[in-house]
Amino acid sequence: MEMALKEARAAGDRGEVPIGAVVVIDGTAVSVSGNRTRELNDVTAHAEIAAIRMACEKLGQERLACADLYVTLEPCTMCAAAISFARIRRLYYGAEDPKGGAVDNGVRFYAQPTCHHAPEVYSGFNETEAADMLKAFFSGRRDTK
Numbered sequence: 001m002e003m004a005l006k007e008a009r010a011a012g013d014r015g016e017v018p019i020g021a022v023v024v025i026d027g028t029a030v031s032v033s034g035n036r037t038r039e040l041n042d043v044t045a046h047a048e049i050a051a052i053r054m055a056c057e058k059l060g061q062e063r064l065a066c067a068d069l070y071v072t073l074e075p076c077t078m079c080a081a082a083i084s085f086a087r088i089r090r091l092y093y094g095a096e097d098p099k100g101g102a103v104d105n106g107v108r109f110y111a112q113p114t115c116h117h118a119p120e121v122y123s124g125f126n127e128t129e130a131a132d133m134l135k136a137f138f139s140g141r142r143d144t145k
Helices: 002-013 047-059 077-085 127-143
Strands: 020-025 028-034 067-073 090-095 120-123
Touching: 002 020, 002 028, 002 047, 002 067, 002 127, 020 047, 028 047, 047 067, 047 077, 067 127, 090 127
Parallel strands: 067 090, 090 120
Antiparallel strands: 020 028, 020 067
8 A cells, every 4th residue: 555655645746636556466566556637638547547557458468356456545436347347356445535436435336236346345544644645635726726
């Protein structure tokens, strides 16, 4: 999770929402990314999706059944679906997202009967640090308007 937090800080420094993600296989980080939606002008360039794309490209495969994903914020519906389609084995996330989250909040994507694959989900990892980083980022945005 430390690597994901580092990527989140880097994303925040770039003016992105500070979220970071890491794909891990057998204890080794295969890919690491932060949000890049503004940089790439791509609404799908969330940290989770970027990390999944990089891992799939690096490994030459479309599925990551033996991989774990660490992310600093509870994934949104789009990212939860990508995690499911990639067949990620385990999802570890930091802060909950009551407004936009789709794992333990909102649509609870993995609990839906239409979900083809649900990873094991573990939450609360470095939750305070991840949440504080997001709060500071958005507070700073509001202060400059």
